[in-house]
Amino acid sequence: xxxxxxxxxxxxxxxxIAIAAFLLISIGGTAAQPRSGEVAxxxxxxxxxxxxxxNFEPWxxxxxxxxxxxxxxxxWPLDIQEHSVVTARNDDSTAEAKFVEYLDALYAQRPPDLxxxxxxxxxxxxxxxxxxxxxxxxxxxxxxEVRRVDPSMLSDQDAVVGVRYDQNALTENVLRLLPETKTxxxxxxxxPAERSWIGEMQRTLGPLLENKAxxxxxxxxxxxxxxxxxxNLPPHSAIFFQQMMVDGAGAVYGDKEPMKRIFEVxxxxxxxxxxxxxxxxxxxxxxxxxxxxxxxxxxxAVAVRILEGEKASGIKVPxxxxxxxxxxxxxxxRWNISESRLPPGSEILFREPTxxxxxxxxxxxxxxxxxxxxxxxxxLLLEHRRRRLAEVQxxxxxxxxxxVNRFSTAGELTxxxxxxxxxxxxxxxxxxxxxxxxxxxxxxxxxxxxxxxELKTIVNDxxxxxxxxxxxxxxxxxxxxxxxxxxxNVDLNDVVRETLAFLSSLAVGQKFELTSLLTQNAxxxxxxRIQLQQVILNLVVNGIDAMKGNPTEDRIIxxxxxxxxxxxxxxxxxxxxxxxxxxxxxxxxxxxxxKQEGMGxxxxxxxxxxxxxxxxxxxxxxxxxxxxxxxxxxA
Ligand code: ADP
Numbered sequence: 001x002x003x004x005x006x007x008x009x010x011x012x013x014x015x016x017i018a019i020a021a022f023l024l025i026s027i028g029g030t031a032a033q034p035r036s037g038e039v040a041x042x043x044x045x046x047x048x049x050x051x052x053x054x055n056f057e058p059w060x061x062x063x064x065x066x067x068x069x070x071x072x073x074x075x076w077p078l079d080i081q082e083h084s085v086v087t088a089r090n091d092d093s094t095a096e097a098k099f100v101e102y103l104d105a106l107y108a109q110r111p112p113d114l115x116x117x118x119x120x121x122x123x124x125x126x127x128x129x130x131x132x133x134x135x136x137x138x139x140x141x142x143x144x145e146v147r148r149v150d151p152s153m154l155s156d157q158d159a160v161v162g163v164r165y166d167q168n169a170l171t172e173n174v175l176r177l178l179p180e181t182k183t184x185x186x187x188x189x190x191x192p193a194e195r196s197w198i199g200e201m202q203r204t205l206g207p208l209l210e211n212k213a214x215x216x217x218x219x220x221x222x223x224x225x226x227x228x229x230x231x232n233l234p235p236h237s238a239i240f241f242q243q244m245m246v247d248g249a250g251a252v253y254g255d256k257e258p259m260k261r262i263f264e265v266x267x268x269x270x271x272x273x274x275x276x277x278x279x280x281x282x283x284x285x286x287x288x289x290x291x292x293x294x295x296x297x298x299x300x301a302v303a304v305r306i307l308e309g310e311k312a313s314g315i316k317v318p319x320x321x322x323x324x325x326x327x328x329x330x331x332x333x334r335w336n337i338s339e340s341r342l343p344p345g346s347e348i349l350f351r352e353p354t355x356x357x358x359x360x361x362x363x364x365x366x367x368x369x370x371x372x373x374x375x376x377x378x379x380l381l382l383e384h385r386r387r388r389l390a391e392v393q394x395x396x397x398x399x400x401x402x403x404v405n406r407f408s409t410a411g412e413l414t415x416x417x418x419x420x421x422x423x424x425x426x427x428x429x430x431x432x433x434x435x436x437x438x439x440x441x442x443x444x445x446x447x448x449x450x451x452x453x454e455l456k457t458i459v460n461d462x463x464x465x466x467x468x469x470x471x472x473x474x475x476x477x478x479x480x481x482x483x484x485x486x487x488x489n490v491d492l493n494d495v496v497r498e499t500l501a502f503l504s505s506l507a508v509g510q511k512f513e514l515t516s517l518l519t520q521n522a523x524x525x526x527x528x529r530i531q532l533q534q535v536i537l538n539l540v541v542n543g544i545d546a547m548k549g550n551p552t553e554d555r556i557i558x559x560x561x562x563x564x565x566x567x568x569x570x571x572x573x574x575x576x577x578x579x580x581x582x583x584x585x586x587x588x589x590x591x592x593x594x595k596q597e598g599m600g601x602x603x604x605x606x607x608x609x610x611x612x613x614x615x616x617x618x619x620x621x622x623x624x625x626x627x628x629x630x631x632x633x634x635a
Pocket of ligand 1: 538542543546574576577578579587592593594595597598599600601602603604626
């Protein structure tokens with residue numbers, strides 16, 4: 001009986017062993033081969049707890065940077081969920097208890113792998129409710145001022161990456177940059193957490209500011225009044241923007257708006273402690289400040305270590321300090337803060353590039369162009385000087401040549417001139433002889449009336465003829481005078497009249513008729529009188545030459561003046577054979593002549609003279625003869 005019992009027991013034990021082995025093998029086999037579709041690595045569940053609200057500054061930036069950094073550093077997929085300790089705005093303990101219940105309920109199935117609390121209020125919340133909030137889940141207190149962390153309330157599961165908020169360093173920075181500061185307005189809100197800061201700041205800053213500057217808080221004022229106040233601060237004021245969650249009237253802010261609006265109206269420079277506050281609409285002077293991007297790296301590193309299983313309380317990292325001082329160049333300019341006041345090693349941001357940095361190649365190009373241009377200008381100036389010198393010399397030559405030409409013209413006119421002088425001289429002689437005969441036929445003391453009358457007429461004739469002769473000589477001398485080129489205001493008609501007077505006496509001897517038609521009004525031009533006379537004389541002498549073959553009654557030279565489009569025009573026409581069409585230009589060339597004893601310089605000189613008067617001379621040929629036209633600009 002006992003043997004069979006023992007045997008039955010042995011069989012039963014063997015059966016149990018076989019079942020157990022089977023179960024073990026099947027469990028082991030299942031674990032070794034995951035079914036298809038099963039997730040190999042479960043995401044780590046991380047809970048972010050924000051102070052006040054998810055978008056509150058500056059934690060919104062701190063949490064965003066930490067989140068990005070955590071995703072970058074984490075070897076596992078992450079499921080980050082975010083909640084806000086809204087109750088921190090008003091310290092409503094009943095609501096807070098309900099919030100704890102809510103969080104508990106939310107993660108009852110699967111507690112989070114890690115809780116990260118951002119900012120003082122969230123840190124205080126998790127510390128107070130540590131026992132109720134997933135006591136086994138590790139917690140990381142981030143972006144919290146080290147003074148806000150109660151070490152006695154930290155459990156084994158808690159780690160801290162605190163920040164050291166050094167208000168003294170911030171205030172010293174204000175006084176260093178603006179030593180004249182008399183008033184520091186500290187902008188902070190009126191929520192319980194914010195109010196608790198005020199007392200602490202008064203305590204810490206009191207000794208630093210003593211006798212130097214007054215510290216003012218507007219926490220009890222509605223925000224609109226704060227705006228009015230910062231727009232009308234006394235000289236030597238500075239504004240330190242701490243935060244503005246809840247204003248004196250209970251209105252809740254928290255985003256970038258309050259600082260932006262203060263920046264828009266403030267009449268004093270603004271300082272703050274966190275670079276995340278600065279964006280397109282807000283500028284601060286700068287100084288030692290937190291940089292959330294820099295702070296995110298150690299924070300995320302601690303979070304990863306905890307998720308890896310390291311004991312949270314064993315992780316000790318130094319608190320995050322202000323990053324190296326940085327300053328906004330635009331604000332330094334605006335408030336006239338010299339760069340020499342900045343602490344050594346400071347970085348200057350937003351410096352506007354100098355014109356050279358911005359437009360270096362354009363400036364270089366412009367300079368090069370200017371240099372080339374300057375070179376060209378100096379070459380041109382030199383050239384201009386040389387041309388002027390050449391012009392003066394050529395004018396001098398022209399004057400000399402014209403003078404010679406006048407001599408040659410005078411030479412051509414010798415016959416007429418001698419006739420002009422001989423005629424009055426002959427008349428004088430005849431009259432003198434007559435007078436002598438009268439005087440001889442009468443005894444000198446007997447005065448016979450008819451003879452006296454006769455004698456008077458004779459004497460008058462002598463005087464007239466003498467004047468006529470000396471007038472010819474005077475005109476000749478004035479024409480042959482060697483005078484420098486000189487532009488004066490003259491009436492072209494007057495010049496023509498003078499030349500006519502000179503020529504009319506010759507006209508008789510040369511047997512030609514000289515007619516003229518001058519404008520009634522004067523034709524003022526800037527000209528050298530003698531040279532203009534010479535031009536007219538040359539044209540007339542050429543006309544006389546051209547008409548040599550004409551019957552005496554058909555030797556007519558006509559001089560005419562007119563006013564044409566701002567020019568004074570003079571034309572000299574003759575009744576000669578005219579000029580061949582192809583020679584109309586050539587006749588002005590030097591040494592072009594068709595005359596046996598001609599020099600071919602008369603028209604060339606006339607052209608040079610007219611061009612030096614900024615005028616133009618041209619020739620036309622008609623069936624009736626040649627016409628020369630001279631145009632001079634009216635003065
Ligand atoms: P020159 O009188 O010494 O020949 P000019 O320069 O005065 O020199 O004249 C050049 C040439 O122009 C003359 O030889 C002549 O052939 C022609 N010429 C000038 N004036 C007239 C004119 N009024 N009629 C016809 N030909 C003329």
